[in-house]
Every structure is written in C-alpha cells, then in structure tokens.
Amino acid sequence: MENLKTKILSYTKIDDAVLESEMKNYRRIVLQKGETLLEPGHVATHMYYLEKGCISYHKEEEGEIKVLEFYTEDVYFTDLLSYVNQTLSKYYLKALEPCVVLAVDKKGLEKSFSNSHQLERFGRLSMQEAFTKLLSRVERMSIRSNEERYLRLVEKRPDLFQRVPNYLIASYLGITPVGLSKLRKRLSKV
Amino acid sequence: MENLKTKILSYTKIDDAVLESEMKNYRRIVLQKGETLLEPGHVATHMYYLEKGCISYHKEEEGEIKVLEFYTEDVYFTDLLSYVNQTLSKYYLKALEPCVVLAVDKKGLEKSFSNSHQLERFGRLSMQEAFTKLLSRVERMSIRSNEERYLRLVEKRPDLFQRVPNYLIASYLGITPVGLSKLRKRLSKV
C-alpha cells in the first residue's frame, strides 16, 4: 500500500492514525488480462487505485469500441458517471494486462470523508486534479489536430504504444485504425 | 446572493452562520459586453459565480478563437488550469453580454475550506459535479459526430443560439462557421 499512501499524502497532510485506519477500507483485487471491474448495466460501487497494470475505460456500440481513457499505474479511477449517482453504467472497465487494483467501497469512502476533514480535503484536491487533467484533455480534443494529438500521445505516454493494441489507441484518438495508419505513414514520409 | 446560497446548499448542509460569513468573501462585479475577467498572461486569482449573463472561456491563436466553454447563469467558473497552480493563463474569460458576477478570492476560499469541514465538503462535491459534466462532454466529443453534437446543443442549450454569435458556437463544436452552415443546410433538407 506504500504507493497509495504516498499518493494520498501528496495532496495534503493526513495524521498517521487516520491514514492507517483508512488503508483498512481498501482490498486488493488481482485481474487477469481481459477481466472486467465494471460492465454496462452495472453500478460502479467502488473507487479504484491502480497498483499495477493497464485498464481501459470504454464503451461498445454496434460492435465498435470507443475508448475514453487508459489508466496506468498509480492513478485513481472508476466510472464516476455511475459512481456519483449510483446509476447504471454504460461503460467497461477492463484489464488490458494482468492488473493489481486496490478497491474502496463508496459507502466506506463517504464515511471516511465525513469523519475526517483531512480526508475530505484529500477528496476535494484529488477531484480538482482529475478535473484539471480532463480539462487539458478537452483543450487538446477541441483545439488540436489529430496529428498533434497523436504526436503528443507518443511524447507523453510512449508506454501505451507498447502495452495497448493500435486499434484502441486509434479509438482513443477518435479516428479509425485505417486513419491512424495513414497518419503515421504521412508523418514518416516527412 | 440568494441564488448562490441555494446553489451551495444544494450540495450539502451548511450552518447558517458559516454560510452567512462565507457570503462576506464574495464581491459583486458588473461587466459590460466585451469586458474580460481574465486575459492570457494573467493569473486566475478568483473563483467566480455567474449571477447573470454569459461568459466565454476561450483561447485566441493566430487570430482564431477557440471556445472551450460557455458559462451561463448560476454556475461557478474560472480558468482552473491557472487558478489551481497560480500559473499564467492562456485563456480569456470574456463577457458575451452584460454580466453580473460574484467573485471570491482563492486565498479566502482556501481559508474557508480549511476552517470548515462543511465548506470543504461543498468544495469536493461541486468539483465532483464539474468533473462528471466535463466527462460527459469528453464522451460526446470522442464518440459523437459533429451532427449529433450540434443537435444535442440545440436541444440542451437552445438559449445559446439566441445569445451567442454563430461563429463562436461553431468554434465550440470544433468546426468552422462554413462547416456549421453546411451542416445546418444538410439537416434542413432531410
């Protein structure tokens, strides 16, 4: 749990006793490649922390996969759309590799936030960070060209190209595998 | 300040005394059409609540306007990318109409969050709501076609088409005014 503790403490100071007791709310889940944490029609009851591996957050429509996000080591994730209001999810959370995940149940987390101002603050600050990251993503999506977004992904998350199949990366970039292939060819020619 | 108080209380219970005292941190700003709250190169020092009017959150690159968001009545807004780390903004926050805004300074807000667990909780929950709204936006941007996104905007925010010039809406949708014009023509013909 050391990485998780370090992560939490990176947001705000938390008393040792509080943090240790908070750790008891998390349980470890091991996933094989292809296993899911969440499927459409189910409710996201947990918040997750990814200790090891790679998880896709995606939708499947008419046989087509639409990737919204790839999660890799040391991030919190869940389908927040379902988690917040406990509504049925439309998404998958699926292991793209063997994964180790720490899961904390929504009720437990809410109780922690109520009981501890420090943890509530951690909750606010981590949500704020998630928001600003997503905002940067929206900026890229609305302002940058496919080419710029591809090049940025190569730069910022080169590991993804090793661990994730190409057609999922294409989906994440909002183009088809054919389009991605053409884009790459065009780039390599210049 | 009634709308703002109602807004805050919609997230979580807050003691009257705490809320009343919190209101003292806000000051009212009146903007004429075209005036800005923030310009590139400046730091976002305040969080804002929009009492009345319409604000664009946009960037200007090579003479081109790229709209990231339109804010209308009863929402919180700022350039969170600049606000969080107090870095220089790359964006404008500009009044598209005469506006009335309530401004609270970052230091004051942070102090409120530190002093009151209730307000900290409000901070977390409003940030969470902002995140889930933005996530829905990312979903639409990455999954839906221009046509679908246009039709959804017409349905969900019809007021924007009355109060905002067309070319800004085109920019928000990620297309050119020419493209929007063609899209509309195509739709009207079916």
Next chain:
DNA sequence: TCAATTTATTAAACCAGTTTAATGAATTTG
C-alpha cells in the same frame, strides 16, 4: 509448432469537413 485468430497495413472510392473568396444580411456606431 502450426493452425486459427486477431491486428495492422494498404488500396480505392467516397464524403464531411476545410480554405479561400465573394456576396448578402445584420448589427454597431458616428
């Protein structure tokens, strides 16, 4: 290890958007 399956590339026809430029409509301002 070899067969089956999945994934990546290429080609060709197509299309929804772009750019540039011109015109017309609407809004702003002296």
Next chain:
DNA sequence: CAAATTCATTAAACTGGTTTAATAAATTGA
C-alpha cells in the same frame, strides 16, 4: 439614418479523414 463593420451563407477546389475489402503480420492456443 447612413456608413462601417461584423457576421452568415454560398460556391468551388481541396484534404484528411471514412468505409469496405484484401492482404500481410503478429499473436494465441491446441
């Protein structure tokens, strides 16, 4: 109110993507 400016539409040529289909390469598994 007229003149100036800004904004919206249209046309024409172009382009970066799409779709479909075929082939090649890589991965999986019996």
